[in-house]
Amino acid sequence: MNRILIVDDDTNIAAALELRLRHCGFSVMIANDAIQAVRMAVNCPFDLIIMDISLPAGNGLTLAQKFQTAETTRNIPVIILTGNRDPYVREKAKKLKVTAFFEKPYEFNELLLVIRAELKKRGSVEGQRDKYSGNRNSATSSRRKLVLIVEDDAKLAKALSIRLKVAGFETKIAPDAVLGVQTAVRTLPDLILLDVSMPAGDGFAVAETIQHVVVNPPPIIFVTASKRREFRQRAHELGALAYFEKPYETEDLLKTINRAINHTKETVHEI
Numbered sequence: 001m002n003r004i005l006i007v008d009d010d011t012n013i014a015a016a017l018e019l020r021l022r023h024c025g026f027s028v029m030i031a032n033d034a035i036q037a038v039r040m041a042v043n044c045p046f047d048l049i050i051m052d053i054s055l056p057a058g059n060g061l062t063l064a065q066k067f068q069t070a071e072t073t074r075n076i077p078v079i080i081l082t083g084n085r086d087p088y089v090r091e092k093a094k095k096l097k098v099t100a101f102f103e104k105p106y107e108f109n110e111l112l113l114v115i116r117a118e119l120k121k122r123g124s125v126e127g128q129r130d131k132y133s134g135n136r137n138s139a140t141s142s143r144r145k146l147v148l149i150v151e152d153d154a155k156l157a158k159a160l161s162i163r164l165k166v167a168g169f170e171t172k173i174a175p176d177a178v179l180g181v182q183t184a185v186r187t188l189p190d191l192i193l194l195d196v197s198m199p200a201g202d203g204f205a206v207a208e209t210i211q212h213v214v215v216n217p218p219p220i221i222f223v224t225a226s227k228r229r230e231f232r233q234r235a236h237e238l239g240a241l242a243y244f245e246k247p248y249e250t251e252d253l254l255k256t257i258n259r260a261i262n263h264t265k266e267t268v269h270e271i
Contacts, residue, residue: 002119003027003044007037007051007060008081013104017050017081020108026115034058038066041073047119048099050111053082053089061092068096077118080215081106094215101215110213113186121188145261146170148189150180150206151223152198160193160250167254177201184210189218190261191241193253196224196231207238219260223248 004026008014011032018028029044031037033056041049049067053060060080067073080093083104093101100114147169151157154175161171172187174180176199184192184206192210196203203222211217219241224231227245235243242256 001025001027002047003029004115005029005031005037005041005044005046005049007031007034007049007055007063009033009052009054009056017108021115024112032056034060034063037063041067041076042070046073046076047122048077048079048115050079050081050115053080053084061089061096064093064096064098075122077122079111079114079118081111090215098215100213102213110185113182114188114213117186117188144168144170145190146172146187147257148172148174148180148184148187148192148218150174150177150183150192150198150203151195152176153195163250163254164257167258169257175199177203177206180206181209181213184218185213188214191218191257192220193257194220194222196222196226204234204238207240211238221253221256221260223253 004021006014006017006028008017008030009032014030014032018030021028029040029046031040035057037051037055051060051063055063060082064078064080067076067078077099079099080101081104082089082102085103090101099118100111102111147164149157149160149164149171151160151173152175157173157175161173164171172183172189174183178200180194180198194203194206203224207220210220220238221242221244222231222235222240223244223246225246232243241260244253
């Protein structure tokens, strides 16, 4: 059973979250201040920590930084759950590379998707957890990279999926905007290929939603049949890695994906 530590001085919020997480099969403990949180995290092998920003005896961001530098806690993923809406706080959390950042009130189902995806990605799901003294990222380092394809053209999506699998990637396909967001939050892919025009919303809205929920979102490559210059500009404003217009050369797209996922310094496809 995966162990989760909740760090929140609001006892009602902490208790309600504990109840829902226990109902979902997790073992949960609560710390009501920063000092208690440090003591519990050092002494117990938690798989994930959910914490507020404003805490007695400490600040949540400072606490997250301490967890990331301490030998016994540095590999424990942290999710921020706060009522603080200061843009600086979110930016600071992003620099700390926390797993996700939720503003209260939040959707529990979205939080649950992120929790499960992060535990699965780290190989910490029940029956697969590394020994506490070992490397929690060992399963992650050996897995095939996951590419999410958000595309409403079923034939095109399937063909692209097959080509990516041949190239050594795992793939997931989402045929519309809503499923695109849900799949991205649930699976935390290594990269997203995103169409612009699709049912139930557009690709730009999908990108914005993912970037809002996931503090360190995966790189996004837009793939579209549109020739509108403002679309290319919008993709650039959203920080897209690349922008491909259909029809495109599949090999060029694969090279860009490989460079992004393998963090090479070569120039990617121009936006």
